[in-house]
Amino acid sequence: MFNLPETHFSFGGDEYIYAEISRDMRIESNFKALAVTDELRNREIPGIIEIVPSNSSYLVRYNPDIISARDLQDYLKDIDLTKSDLTKLHFSVRIVEIPAWYDDPVSEEYSYRFRHRHPAPDLSDFEFVMKVNGFTDKEAFIQSHSETPYLITMVGFLPGTAWQFPLGLQPNEIIQSPKYNSPRTETPERGMGLGGAFNVIYPVSGPGSYQLIGRSAVSVVDPTNKLEDLKEASFLARPGDIWKYRPINETEYEKIRNEVITGKYRFKMKDIELSPLEYAEKGKQYIQELMEDY
Structure with missing residues (x-):
């Protein structure tokens, strides 16, 4: 029997219940948060206003005039219990390819513009991340980062x-980095950031403290609904999906950007069934099997 961590519940004012599965980031905790919140949505319990899964927790907002806090907590405990056995969990998710220009000039420009906020002001963000992870060769770093699939744990x-969050790696294999000492006031749209063990793509220009290691050629949000694959929700990210970076050069980057701007770009995606049990049993081998022929 593969049991997931026990969840601790707490009340937030009169409208929120916070469920903490674990204090540290664990893939199995995220699997449980996704499973519970998916089931909550499916049940359509009257009085629930919003359901927000996080890296290793989830938050539920409710209307206390429709459902009491104690009754909702009982619902949550019941669902949480049914989602604590890995042998009974599976997810229908997508593998999504992200074409990425690593160490691009815009990211380098922002690195030096905000160097006064950086833990190593003499290095670009890309150089800093390479250094703290023991890389001396740029191509070796890019290969290591891009060959790792990443699970969308939170939006x-x-x-x-x-x-x-990287999948299938031991802790000593994970590329990670300290964040800025204080956040940048501006970050380029589609900038690829690394903070701790987490990667992000900044959907729009705005503040940020993650180290900039490159730039995505594709938009991860499309409010204009030009892109066929983003018409349904405008957002590319779905919790539980797997993103895989593909290194590209400047020429391909500009080609893809033109396709995105004109609405002609189609994302490379693959629908899969993700088994938390097989992941727990086989780890990296299971992830490699999922990524075959992709």
Whole structure:
């Protein structure tokens, strides 16, 4: 029996229940948060206003005039219990390719513009991330980062921002980095950031403290609904999906940008069934099997 961590519930004022599965980031905790919140949506319990899964927790907002806090907590405990056994969980998700220009000039420009906020002001963000992870060769770093699939564990902060956690790696294999000492006041749209073990793509220009290691050629949010694959929700990120970076050069970057701007770009995606049990049993081998022929 593969049991997931026990959840601790707490009340937030008169309208919120916060469910903490674990204090630290664990993939199995995120699987449980996704499973519980999916089931909550499916049940359509009267009085629930909003359901927000996070990296290793979830938050539920409710109307106390329709459902009491204690009754809702009982619902949550019941669902949480049914989603605590890995052998009974599976997810229908997508693998999505993200064409990425690593160490691009715009990211480098922003690195030096905000160097006074950086822990190593003499280095670009890209150089800093390479250094703290023991890389001396640029291409080796790009290969290591891009060959790792990343699980979308949470969406938030700026609309469409996806927190991505590496799959199938041991802790000593994960590329990670300290954040800025104090946040930038501006970040380029589609900038690829790394903070701790998490990756993000900034959907729009705005503040940020993650190290900039490159730039996505594709938009992760499309309020104009020009892109066929983003017409349904305008946002690319879905919790539980897997993103895979593909390194590209400047020429391909500009080609893809033109396709995105004209609405002709189609994302490379693959629908899969993700098994938390197989992930727990086989780890990296299971992820490699999922990524075959992609």
